[in-house]
Amino acid sequence: MRARAGRVFQFALIVVWLALCCRTAKAQSVVFKQFPGREGIGILCWSNPVEGAGFISQIVVFQTNHNGSTRILWESSLDNSYSPEIRFIPEIVLEGLPLALVERKTGAASGELDVIGRKAGRVVVLGELEGFEFEITRLEYAKLPFVVAHQDANILDVPEIYRWNGSRFLEDSRSHPDYYRELLAEDRNKLTKDTSGVVLLNLARIALLSGDRADARGILESALSRERSKGDEADKETIRRIEVALRSLTRNTE
């Protein structure tokens, strides 16, 4: 009798487990890649929907030995993110392990990039970048690739360029004026005489990164006069931010 009850309980557990799997299978996602040139070491990232919290996800780096046994080398804490993608930068190798980049979305217009590598014999996270999209860019004049983190698309994207310094990615946008000069020309074509001052604030940041302070100043002055001309409809906060940016630009020029 007790054995039968046990079997019924086991069966009920399996039914509940299958029901849960079917419910979440549609939105759950798992990606896995082997580290290039390092067979046996793999990186896996999963994400799963959770009622009320959105999604949870985790990154796991593990090693499979010749006898088939596996051990975890590093695992991240749980995070509210989803749609993982794994990339590697084979040109950057730390203690024999190529650098891994795991991109996860945190929203329709936002995401994060975990940089994972080996340091002092341990697999660790070497940094986390924020942005809505990430590119690995190879520039002619540099040996190592850069990471471009695209930011603030809902106003005007001001990408940030990150350089590898041997142990982590450092923001180095100011060292690439040509990149921003090209972007500035493209963005100018998108704007009209009615463009809001808050968009022009971002355009001025791009002009500044292109190395043209006079242009940045001109953009800010134009933004200020446009916002002030709106009268009652003017956004006080935008005006305040433009004024602060103008003052800071003037102070640094003098």
Added chain:
Amino acid sequence: MPFVNGKFYMNPAYGRAIERARDAAQNSSEASGEHWVTIDGRHVLIQEENDEHAGTRHAARQKSQAQSSETPKPKGLPTSGAASIYADKFQGRKTANGETFDQDGYTAALLPRSRWQAVKLGTHVELTHNGNSVVVEINDRGEGDRNPESPRTLDLSRTAASALTDKEINDDEDSRNVGLITLDKIKVVSRDTPLGPVDR
């Protein structure tokens, strides 16, 4: 030993979070033995008690409180703020609660990261701008801009932004002309409240 919000924990998740926080601390100039980390989606203060910090936790906590403006403490939902409008390129992408983003819906993303836990996804909020009110569902999370003083609280779908501003917003150019929308009032309402403009 890990102390979370003053209590000792053996949970391996906290151990892993501490490792991550330590790695981050190595890259910063200050190693206080206290770190704000996100575990299971919650922001918690982790205090490490070791020889160096034993007996000084109270002082460290006071110091941490004094530096509270620098630590990414979770923020609540403000009662006013500003909203930007989703760019067209995000149409059809997956939102934080798994729905497909639709410019024609009455939805919003909560910004910035420090505010993500202020309300549950699926919460309905009523927004007011220049006398117009609209109810939207928070179904997404976003980053906003890097300025910690920024008043930006939400990213709005185009339809919600149109209803608030009484302006036709049909594409990115229209959105760029509107820029930021000042939100005079942000109020959480019941989930039974229908989405869309509020008739006064």
